[in-house]
Amino acid sequence: MENNIKQEIENTLEVLKKGGIILYPTDTVWGIGCDATNPQAVERIYKLKKRADSKAMICLVNSVKMLEQFVDKVPDPAYDVIDHSNKPTTIIYDNPIRVANNLVAEDETLAIRVVKEKFCEQLIYKLRKPLVSTSANISGEPTPKSFAQIAPEILKGVDYIVNLYHSKISDKPSSIIKIGNDRTVKVIRK
Template sequence: MQTQTEMQREVDEAVRTMRAGGIILYPTDTVWGLGCDATSAAAVERIYRLKRSGNKKSMLVLCASADMIVRYVNKAPGIAFEVMELATSPLTAILPGAAGLAENLIPDEGTLGVRIPDHEFCRRMLRALGRPIVSTSANISGEATPVGLQDVAREIIDGVDFVVNPRFEGKPTRKASSIIAFGEGGEVKIIRE
């Protein structure tokens, strides 16, 4: 069983890497993800290149709390926060009015996919970094989403600056989150169940 100190050391290293513009491979409450400081356009670009993704602006961010979300999304309807709070499984909310993040992360319509992870390691990283962290599945675009570190392609592992120790994986669902889009007026659209 890892100690809190070991986890904190690992969190500190991951955060140090992201602050320096690096990208990390890390466990979330769903699947293993690629991450970086969501305010760093250069780091976001590195993730697109690593994933060989032509689909720019399709990555979500993890936030520590609703308070963090409202600092980066200024048109989110109240219902979105109620739905996120009531969700019993991982939920990504697509919210309008994204601001203050890397330009290459925000699509033309100005929305942002956000999720508050139910995962101690992720929450600690978010609190330590103090900003949203990009979260996108750790695969080459078009290939299967890796559920565990053992499923991540060597090319991805070699392409990141830091790999979080799998001991801090916790109990992930091993499947992608549900996605619900919210309009400014409170319209709701289920994208992925």
């Protein structure tokens, strides 16, 4: 792994382990994140985004094995979607477990994506917990397509800004699919 990526992972981990919130490049857009098992950190993100905590956020995991630790039962169709997706795809699961309660939607679901991007994958691997990922904007504002478009309020509101990929232009957020324990599949966002 490149030295600067390694160093950024160490710096970011230090902040996450202390309950901090970060601004970081995900496999899709720039995101605001924290340890998904820390309810106080999750609450800080809702406040920073000026977002109602009834509006759930996405979590990132680095593997199917980690996914299985935070969802009561992963429905079989989800494995096919994860294996065969050629673009970042977030799946909404029933009955998440071992995450902050204020991350779980009112209908007892949670959106989780298995990331395949090197920085996120390694960061989550070393954190050994899912990472919250929500777009780096105030609720209702457009999602920034680049680091340069992120509002000063967001930049000032996080504890750490990952110093990687600042020139990257993001295409778009992930696809979102809901897969129920009853195996029903519903496309939420293409």
